[in-house]
Amino acid sequence: MTGIIFDIRKSTIHDGPGTRTTVFFKGCPLQCAWCHSPQVMDPQPQLVWSDDKCVRCGLCIDACPNGGHELVADGSRVHHQEQCTLCGACVDVCHADALVMEGREVTVEQVMAELKRHLPSSEDSGGVTLSGGEPTYQHKFALALLKQSRSEGLHTALDTSGQTPWRTLKKMLPHTDLVLFDINQMGSADPKQHTGMPNGKILTNLTRIGESGVPIVIRIPIVPGINDSREAIENAAACLADVKNITRILLLPYHELGEAKYGRLNRDAYKLNDVEPPEPERMREIAEWMRPCGLDVHVG
Ligand code: SF4
């Protein structure tokens, strides 16, 4: 059983209770315009090149068995993606760190071994969080990791957008102690416009998770001009008030950290260049609009 992950990060403090280790899966069915980790959208590993770090030494050209790199006369560098088998040989020789392989294939056993190295042995060890990307996109691998983590006594959290078949979530919930539910657009007229998908399945799944009894922490990115109107926030609050087992709502201010990554990944251009992160005062105001729903609302 193998899966493609982007990273395993230790000592994370925002992905569930305690100090945790978070496994970031590759692959996501949504295409949120504000995604700060576009490198996890693609389910496969990706070779990423940084122009500003490259010193044009040409070592990658010699290292590639498939003619995947080329330096042309004007000094620009071309990556022939269609010839690349993602073997990683060029990454190994690039001393300037201009080439990075985003993503790697791992077995359940390899992830568990890393988790055990990372997790503190003390009782406040938070546990493991599966995040992404969308962990349910590789549902068999995610389920195997949840089961194995549970069997080793670890607290398990699943960070999901809910954009996945219910039958998938249903299998995972018995092995999940906490769901971190990321609502990427709620309360606006056209969720599909900025995430690539409608909200129907997401909201139905949220209701069903609530009925399952697994506690839920809701995380909502607040993106100025997209979902921060009073009407959108109050609509979202009204929907969430009807969902069972929500323990808290975290409102996360939009930030621009992902912007620079889009060009390096050959993705469509970043679309939110003109959007400024919301001020703390604005976030507090939005939280106040949501509080009448009776839930525990915080700014993250
Ligand atoms: S090995 Fe690295 S620094 Fe040298 S040309 Fe290739 S990408 Fe640039």
Ligand code: SF4
């Ligand atoms: S990853 Fe392997 S095949 Fe792809 S460009 Fe680098 S050396 Fe060539």
